[in-house]
Amino acid sequence: MSRRRKVWLPRGNTVFIYTQGSLNRFRSTPMNLSHFVLFCLTGAAALTSAVAGTDSRVLMEEMTTTEVRDAISSGKTTVLIFNASTEESGPHMALGKHIFRARYLGERIARELGNALVAPVMPFAPTGEEAKFPGTVNLSPETFSRVNEEVADSMAKAGFKYVILMGDHNGNQAPLKALAPKLDERYRSQGIRVFYSSDAYAKSDQEIENYLKDHGFPPSRHAGVADTSALWAVGEQYVRRDRIAIGDPIERPYPPGLRLGPTGVEGDPRRSSPELGAMFLDWKVKAGVTEIRKLIQDAQPAK
Numbered sequence: 001m002s003r004r005r006k007v008w009l010p011r012g013n014t015v016f017i018y019t020q021g022s023l024n025r026f027r028s029t030p031m032n033l034s035h036f037v038l039f040c041l042t043g044a045a046a047l048t049s050a051v052a053g054t055d056s057r058v059l060m061e062e063m064t065t066t067e068v069r070d071a072i073s074s075g076k077t078t079v080l081i082f083n084a085s086t087e088e089s090g091p092h093m094a095l096g097k098h099i100f101r102a103r104y105l106g107e108r109i110a111r112e113l114g115n116a117l118v119a120p121v122m123p124f125a126p127t128g129e130e131a132k133f134p135g136t137v138n139l140s141p142e143t144f145s146r147v148n149e150e151v152a153d154s155m156a157k158a159g160f161k162y163v164i165l166m167g168d169h170n171g172n173q174a175p176l177k178a179l180a181p182k183l184d185e186r187y188r189s190q191g192i193r194v195f196y197s198s199d200a201y202a203k204s205d206q207e208i209e210n211y212l213k214d215h216g217f218p219p220s221r222h223a224g225v226a227d228t229s230a231l232w233a234v235g236e237q238y239v240r241r242d243r244i245a246i247g248d249p250i251e252r253p254y255p256p257g258l259r260l261g262p263t264g265v266e267g268d269p270r271r272s273s274p275e276l277g278a279m280f281l282d283w284k285v286k287a288g289v290t291e292i293r294k295l296i297q298d299a300q301p302a303k
Contacts, residue, residue: 058110059103061120068158071117077161078116078296081151082106083144083176085125085169088133090223090265092243095135097231099123102168104234105200105284112289116164119155122147126171129258130222145175152183156192162296163187163194166288167201195295200288207287208280219252220267222260226280228269233277244269 057063060079063071082105084098094100099121106118127138139147152163163183165176180196187194208226217225224247232239247265259266 056111058107058116059118059120063117068117072159076115076117077159078110078113078164078292079119079155079158079160079162080106080110080116080164080166080292081119081122081148081155083122083125083148083165083167083169083172085127085130085171086123086135086137087127087130087169088136088264089130089227090243090247090263090269092240092245092265092269093223093228093231094238096123097227097238098125098168100234100238101230101281102166105168105281105288106166108281108285109200109288109292112285113292116292117160119151122151125167125169126175128171129260130264132260133264141175144172145179148176148179149183152194156187156190161192162299163192164292164295165194165196166198170201173198173201193296193299195292195299197288197291197295199291200284203291204280204284204287207283213252217271218268219250219254220247220265220269221250221254222258223247223265224267224269225272225276228272229274229277230280230284231277232272232274233281236274239272244272246270 057067057071058076060068082102084096084102086095086099087097088095089097102121103118106121110116110118124137124139124144126141126144127136130136131138148165152165155163165180167173167176177196177198180194183194205226212220212225221227228239228244245263245265246268247263248259248261248267250259250266254266
């Protein structure tokens with residue numbers, strides 16, 4: 001009497017269970033050696049991909065509590081608290097532009113670091129001129145800071161050793177810069193460090209503006225070429241191509257705060273492209289990774 005046993009075979013990115021009896025049809029199918037080898041290699045690659053995909057998550061909202069616990073235990077002891085904003089950016093950009101960019105940048109930076117996870121992106125922030133337009137959500141700096149404070153506390157309790165406060169929106173920067181040293185002082189005795197990382201925002205944005213100026217792009221800032229291109233590279237569904245049009249006038253050097261007219265757009269975004277955006281995002285990822293690695297390295301005790 002023959003016994004039936006289970007055999008695992010990969011199919012695409014899913015693993016199916018087949019009984020030995022259900023494989024009999026393969027025996028009757030002519031298959032030369034090269035086809036057999038190709039079949040085995042393809043199956044092994046698919047199985048590896050399926051397993052690797054499970055192990056490579058870095059966005060905490062896509063993970064279970066046990067996956068987060070195990071990731072921390074395995075060495076992912078850095079967490080990025082990436083702040084965004086929900087705000088107007090003219091008629092051609094989705095209100096969630098900062099949210100989509102922050103999630104994209106956070107995931108790429110975490111993967112490059114190799115030892116990090118990304119907390120759920122913070123969708124609301126202090127805004128300024130943007131608050132004149134429908135759809136913008138405004139928080140006071142005090143509320144914004146308090147929310148970040150409590151999220152950081154949750155990350156510390158979860159077991160992370162390095163908490164990185166970041167932002168993709170200008171209104172994020174000053175509150176986070178002020179908050180980070182206060183939290184670092186609070187948690188340092190517990191072996192937890194809290195840092196503010198700004199290079200993926202301020203440093204990169206200056207490099208991008210220098211590039212645009214040097215290459216003859218017209219002045220633009222809020223919802224301008226850099227802003228539109230970066231979002232376009234994250235997802236074309238977030239940009240209304242047929243509504244990209246020249247906005248309200250702005251001249252270099254740019255004033256400190258936004259000067260939004262009726263269009264909600266500063267300058268001329270018509271030369272925006274996803275190709276430009278992809279290049280700019282690469283610069284942001286590189287700057288963020290470099291700064292965070294240095295912050296953590298400098299925090300190591302002297303030997």
